[in-house]
Amino acid sequence: MKITFINKETKDIESDLEIILLKKNKYLKANDMFIQKNKLYVKIVNFKYYTITETLTNTIKYIYKINKYKSVKISLYGISDIKIQALIDGLLLGGYDFTKYQSKTKKLKLQNIYIANQNYKDIELSYEDIKSKIDTNIKINININLSRDMINSVAQDTTPIKISNWIQEELKNTNIECIIKDDKYIQKELPAFYDISKGSINKPRLVHLKYNENKGYKKTVLIGKGVTFDTGGISLKPSAYMYDMRLDKAGAITIFGIIKAINDLKLPIEIHAMLGFSENMISNNAYKPGDVIKTRSGKTIEIMNTDAEGRILLADLFEYAQDKIKKIDYIFDYATLTGSVEGAIGQYSAGLIGHNSKLKNAIIKVSKKVDEWYVDLPFNRYFFDSSYKSAIADFTNTPTSSIGGGTIMGGIFIDNFLKKKYKKKWLHIDIACVSFIKNSWKYHEFGATGFGVKSSVYLIKRLTKHSIQ
Ligand code: BES
Numbered sequence: 001m002k003i004t005f006i007n008k009e010t011k012d013i014e015s016d017l018e019i020i021l022l023k024k025n026k027y028l029k030a031n032d033m034f035i036q037k038n039k040l041y042v043k044i045v046n047f048k049y050y051t052i053t054e055t056l057t058n059t060i061k062y063i064y065k066i067n068k069y070k071s072v073k074i075s076l077y078g079i080s081d082i083k084i085q086a087l088i089d090g091l092l093l094g095g096y097d098f099t100k101y102q103s104k105t106k107k108l109k110l111q112n113i114y115i116a117n118q119n120y121k122d123i124e125l126s127y128e129d130i131k132s133k134i135d136t137n138i139k140i141n142i143n144i145n146l147s148r149d150m151i152n153s154v155a156q157d158t159t160p161i162k163i164s165n166w167i168q169e170e171l172k173n174t175n176i177e178c179i180i181k182d183d184k185y186i187q188k189e190l191p192a193f194y195d196i197s198k199g200s201i202n203k204p205r206l207v208h209l210k211y212n213e214n215k216g217y218k219k220t221v222l223i224g225k226g227v228t229f230d231t232g233g234i235s236l237k238p239s240a241y242m243y244d245m246r247l248d249k250a251g252a253i254t255i256f257g258i259i260k261a262i263n264d265l266k267l268p269i270e271i272h273a274m275l276g277f278s279e280n281m282i283s284n285n286a287y288k289p290g291d292v293i294k295t296r297s298g299k300t301i302e303i304m305n306t307d308a309e310g311r312i313l314l315a316d317l318f319e320y321a322q323d324k325i326k327k328i329d330y331i332f333d334y335a336t337l338t339g340s341v342e343g344a345i346g347q348y349s350a351g352l353i354g355h356n357s358k359l360k361n362a363i364i365k366v367s368k369k370v371d372e373w374y375v376d377l378p379f380n381r382y383f384f385d386s387s388y389k390s391a392i393a394d395f396t397n398t399p400t401s402s403i404g405g406g407t408i409m410g411g412i413f414i415d416n417f418l419k420k421k422y423k424k425k426w427l428h429i430d431i432a433c434v435s436f437i438k439n440s441w442k443y444h445e446f447g448a449t450g451f452g453v454k455s456s457v458y459l460i461k462r463l464t465k466h467s468i469q
Pocket residue numbers: 230247248305307308309310336337338339340398399406432433
């Protein structure tokens with residue numbers, strides 16, 4: 001399905017159906033709709049962002065359900081950034097359906113949605129300006145839906161090798177360079193990352209994506225946890241907590257979505273995305289509690305719990321990225337790192353961790369505008385005291401005394417692998433709760449949300465104009 005903005009009034013556009021949003025209509029109750037003579041009348045309570053997306057989500061689902069119309073037209077309902085975004089979010093994100101594993105799927109008839117350049121007054125915005133706002137949202141949302149497809153796909157279809165190949169395939173006609181490093185390379189260069197995959201026959205892969213390398217732009221490094229399935233390893237997860245662990249690759253997939261959207265929007269910035277794909281399995285070859293493993297730089301970690309695998313993968317990726325990429329301006333990591341983030345802040349936000357309040361505030365502010373939510377989880381210097389002190393190695397991989405704050409503690413572990421000069425340039429984003437939901441919410445159905453792509457693209461876009469130290 002394609003959305004096109006047309007510089008015509010609605011009446012001059014040919015289509016099978018017209019969507020008309022009505023605020024005042026005594027025959028319609030909230031969310032009600034009816035079709036009369038190729039016009040679909042939909043009651044809308046107000047024209048706020050949330051209401052527009054919700055109403056359009058219901059509307060597009062209804063059109064797909066009837067599955068009769070090939071083309072649909074709708075006019076703009078206000079031309080502020082947020083209203084344009086609401087329209088596109090409702091249609092594209094609300095219209096998303098994950099049917100890959102259903103044997104009987106109906107072929108959807110809808111091919112085109114036309115948005116007419118109509119329905120606003122007194123605001124001087126050219127067709128090109130509005131078109132560019134619409135296109136930006138379309139490009140971001142297409143990549144959110146692609147990310148949702150990848151996260152939703154089950155573990156046997158997204159082993160480290162398969163997901164790396166899928167990513168390479170998606171990037172064929174872009175300006176993103178895709179370098180895939182195999183398990184032999186990982187064993188030599190990122191030994192701790194290698195060790196957490198030892199229990200699996202599905203060998204790990206490191207995917208390094210480069211966009212605008214060495215063109216003199218600001219340099220952002222994105223690091224993502226891509227555990228394609230997390231059984232917990234020898235510290236096995238209980239079944240109820242294990243079954244949806246295909247979501248554990250969401251961090252890596254989110255940064256794939258971000259870099260791909262940035263490419264599609266042609267933003268002037270240099271991006272390096274480091275995606276670490278690994279499967280945390282249980283077998284006679286798996287790493288064990290009590291093992292001591294070594295990171296790239298030789299730091300030693302005593303394994304207390306093989307289920308805290310994500311932070312080990314990130315530790316090595318951090319050391320690798322800082323060695324390989326010089327003069328980094330920003331370094332953001334995305335990971336489904338801790339189950340405790342849900343208890344701390346609920347299902348609908350990401351946990352935000354870092355040393356730089358300005359950077360944290362910038363993402364919080366930008367994200368609110370696009371209706372994604374981050375909650376600042378501040379460090380407290382007492383958290384650092386002896387938190388990962390091992391009797392025999394440099395660190396343990398889980399906190400040695402139970403002081404709570406699991407998500408903050410996750411951040412504190414990674415912090416140990418960050419060079420001093422990069423501390424203020426770093427954000428750690430824990431998306432364990434918000435990346436995959438069990439109940440429908442907003443324009444999301446059960447499954448992957450694609451959370452983080454939109455807000456991060458807008459943050460990075462902002463950083464191309466105003467840098468934050
Ligand atoms: N992948 C999990 C975190 C997770 C849990 C993500 C639930 C999404 C939903 C991670 O690898 C993990 O198991 N973390 C442990 C860390 C603990 C052992 C310190 C956790 O959160 O319990």
